[in-house]
Amino acid sequence: MGVPMAGRLVVAGHKVAVWNRTPRDVPGAEAAPSPAAAVAGADVVITMLSDPDAVSEVVRAALPGLRPGSLLVEMSTIGPDAVRRLRGLLPESVGLVDAPVLGSVGPAAEGTLVVLAGGRREDLDRVSDVLRVFGTVREAGGPGSGAAAKLAVMSALVTAQVGLAETLAYADDLGVGRTALLDVLGATPLAGLSERLRPVVESGPFETRYALGLAAKDLRLATEGPGRRQTVTAAARDLLSGAVAAGLAGHDLTAVVPFAASRAAGTPASKEVRAVDPPSVPATNGYYSHAVRFGDLLFVSGQVALGEDGKVDGEGDMTRQSEVVMENLGRILADQGSSFDRILHIRTFLTDMDRLHEYGAVRSRFVTGEPPASTTVEVERLFRPGLMIEVEVVAAL
Incomplete structure (x- = not known):
């Protein structure tokens, strides 16, 4: 988002300096070597980042370059609590406007x-021309009100999209069919949202415009904190959190449609034996499935530290291999609506029992509740040279 927004400022005739955590070129803008260098001498400073921690980190790094009388416009989605904390970081001589965007x-x-946009009247007036470069400005009120309005809007929009994703899976289960449901919804107030999801139903998820991981973050901000009792939004947040754990954070939010369908297809009421191969885990060689589910049980194949290229990730490094194995297990569990605290039995194969403590330290970071039934054995070798560990589990759904 920040790159095209900076480009709009350049086109509008502003002198623009940019800094990004992942270096990106903005034609016509000066690329600064640090946040402090980017803001040095600027009248208006704009932040467009992923979450509250990123904003805090970058603003702290920029503080030495901020000049008295400058104005910080925070345009990320971070919520009013983070805006208040940000105000506490800034010198009194630096103004602050919170102005997250829709789009x-x-x-x-x-x-x-x-x-x-939210802020003091004098600050809003001062930055109004700059904000209009990005689109239509709606003033929400005083400091923090822009950030609050953004969370309220996202609570409605994202929750509705997650709810519709589950409803599409429900329609399939009833034999209605997802396309038929979208046709009917096209004549209701949900027409716009249903049409947005139609390409996903017909062709699969498309390029990322609004990352699923950012949507999960937005709903987390909207539901955390005292007095924020949004039960429906909290349920949508939890489903998106499962999708993030399944490796879909970088996908477009519309990826929630196939994710919801995959969860629904494996309802505990089903006694059908079904193979599971989540796309977030490196593909198998075709001779086995990553997991098989039956009823309310999930049997997960032994996971090893192989990357997408088929090479060992962390050769000679038990800690790294253990991390890769546990991350893969977590993605498979999350894909099927389970988690580490639902593991019934875990079986571990090590090529060197003297290094059990290294694996144990990693495992304790992932398996944190009541310990499951467990078996650990030493083996002479695993199926690929360089592999030091393989772990399989049985979990409840």
Whole structure:
């Protein structure tokens, strides 16, 4: 989002300096070597980052370069609590406007975002021309109100999309069919949202415009903290958290449609034997499945530290191999609506029992509740040279 937004400022005739945690070029803008260098001498400083921690980290790094009388415009989705903390970081001489946006990369490039601005009257007036470069400005009120309005809007929009994703899976289960349901919804107030999901139903998820991981973060911010009792939004948050754990954080939010379908297809009421091969885990060689589910049980094949290229990840490093194995297990469990605290039995094969403590230290980071039934044995070798550990589990759904 920040790259096309910076480009809009350049086109509008502003002198722009940029800094990004992952270096990116913005034609016409000066690439600064650090946050402090980027803000040095600037009248207006804009932050567009992924979450509250990123904003805090970058602003702290920029503080030495901020000049008295400058104005910080925070445009990320971080919530009003984080905006208050940000105000505490800044010198009194630096103004603050919170102005998160509605829209994705396309509207950012076109200058058609909706900007939800909050701040003191004098600060809003001072930055109004800059904000209009990005699109339509809606003033939400005083400091923190823009950030609060953004969370409220996302609670409605994201929760509705997650709910519709589950409803599409429900329609399939009833024999209605997802396309038929979308056709009917096209004549209801949900027409716009249902049409947005139609390409996913017909062709699969498309390029990332609004990352699923960011949507999960937005709902987490909207539901955490005292007094925030959004039960439906909290349920949507939990489903998205499962999708993130399954490795879908970088996918577009519409990837929640096939994720919801995969969960529904394996309902505990089903007594069908079904193979499971989540796309977030390196593919098998075709001679086995990563897991098989039956009823409310999930049997997960032995996982090893092989990357997408088929090479050993962390050769000679028991800690690294153990981490890869546990991460793969976590993705498979999450893909089927289970988790580490639902493991019934875990079986571990080691090529060197003297290094059990290294594996144990990693395992304790993932398996944190009541310990499951467990078996650990030493073997002479595993199926690929360089592999030191293999772990399989049986879990409840």
